[in-house]
Amino acid sequence: MVKPINIDKRLSKNEALDLIKNASLTQLGKLASEKKVQLHPEKITTFVVDRNINYTNVCWVDCKFCAFYRHKKDEDSYVLSYDEIDKKIEELLEIGGTQILMQGGVHPNLKIDYYEDLVEHIHTKFPQITLHSFSAIEISYIARVSKITKLEVLKRLQAKGLSSIPGAGAEILSDKVRDIIAPKKIDVDEWLEVHRLAHSIGMKTTATMMFGTVETDEEIIEHWDRIRQLQDETGGFRAFIMWSFQSANTKLKEEIPDLKPQSSNRYLRLLAVSRLFLDNFPNIQSSWVTQGSYIGQLALKFGANDLGSTMMEENVVAAAGATNCMNQDEMIALIKDVGENPAKRNTAYEIIKRY
Structure with missing residues (x-):
């Protein structure tokens, strides 16, 4: 029997655990929907038209859950040219896109001058495009290889046109889990530090979570x-995005073959509790890319108020076996189908157009 929950009060860790383990899916959907309406009374569900550009697939971090990365000497490793990147942006602009989510592997040879030149090139040639780019581990490594501070990296890239950074690389913010699934990756405190530093210079970020590997409910x-504590401190997170581990072609699946795919029930349960727990996060995004369009739609009844990106291009999750796709018209139809009001937004969650 689950203890009664008052959505007007901050959820404790013990209450969140009780909900994950014991609440019915129906109860969770009801509570999360009530919290969502409290935060978004107009029942507007947003989405963004953007493109993921993976400027390189070269990475030395060797995350066991990743099927995308290559080593520098691999035949199919690459670093995109400016012409290739420009073509991708031009294609995005043709469909009304507003944002580039640019991420790569952690390339061992690319220093701050490469990133400054890249950001300046894009920002100068395409000033109408918002650059929401470079994960915390990329920022950390650029600082390390360039022998400058992480704050200086952020300030220099911001000066060239970087608007915000995504929450990638969080996975599970538990060093015990990280030591198993990505032992070379930055630790929890450093991930949080990069986001804190970004917030300190007025640069907004997002927070993410990848579940379904070796973590516990408590983790x-x-x-x-x-992330709730950091948001209390800085107010710098715009949104929380959660998705399930996609195991195809990954070393982690080889090492732990009995890892089970995460069910839709599990995804919706965690999504609903995240909406209740993260009371200081204005936006929760549905992960239709990993869950499929219909569970992505159902997520709108479990606390999500944003369908995320139309994702003109996605390579990282696709490399691990998830190949769902959805266009703008399909998003609008799915949102209307659950009785909510669709709206196209920009990176700052400002509404550009209602439908």
Whole structure:
């Protein structure tokens, strides 16, 4: 029996654990929907038209859950040319896109001058495009290889036109989990530090979580608690995005073959509790890319108020076996189908157009 929950009060870690383990899916959907309406009374569900550009697939971090990365000497490793990147942006502009989510592997040879030149080139040639780019581990490594501070990296890239940074690389904010699935990756404190530094210079970010590897429910809640604490401190997170581990072609699946795919029930349960726990996060995004369009739609009844990106291009999750796709018209139809009001937004969650 689940203890009664008052959505007007901050959820404790023990209450969140009780909900994950014991609440019915129906109860969770009801509570999360009530919290969502409290935060978004106009029942507007947003989406953004953007493109993921993976400027390189070269990476030395060797995350066991990743099927995308290559080593520098691999035949199919690459660094995109400016012409290739420009073509991708021009294609995005043709369909009314507003944002580039640019991420790569952690390339061992690319220093701050490469990134400054890249950002300046894009920002100068396409000033109408918002650059929401470079994960915390990329920022950390650029600082390390360039022998400058992380704050200086952020300031220099911001000066060239970087608007915000995505929450990639969080996975689960537990060093115990990270030591198993990505032992070369930055630790929890450093991930949080990069985001804190970004917030300190007025640069907004997002927070993410990838569940479904070796973590416990308690570690999931610890992840939420760490980002909730930082949000209390800085107010710099715009949104929370959660998705399930996609195992195809990954070393982690080879090492732990009995890892089970995460069910839709599990995804919706965690999504609903995240909406209740992360009371200081204005936006929760549905992960239709990993869940499929219909569970992505159902997520709107479990706390999500944003369908995320139309994702003109996605390579990282696709490399691990998830190949769902959806265009703008399909998003609008799915939102209307659940009785909500669709709206196209920009990176700052400002509404550009209602439908």
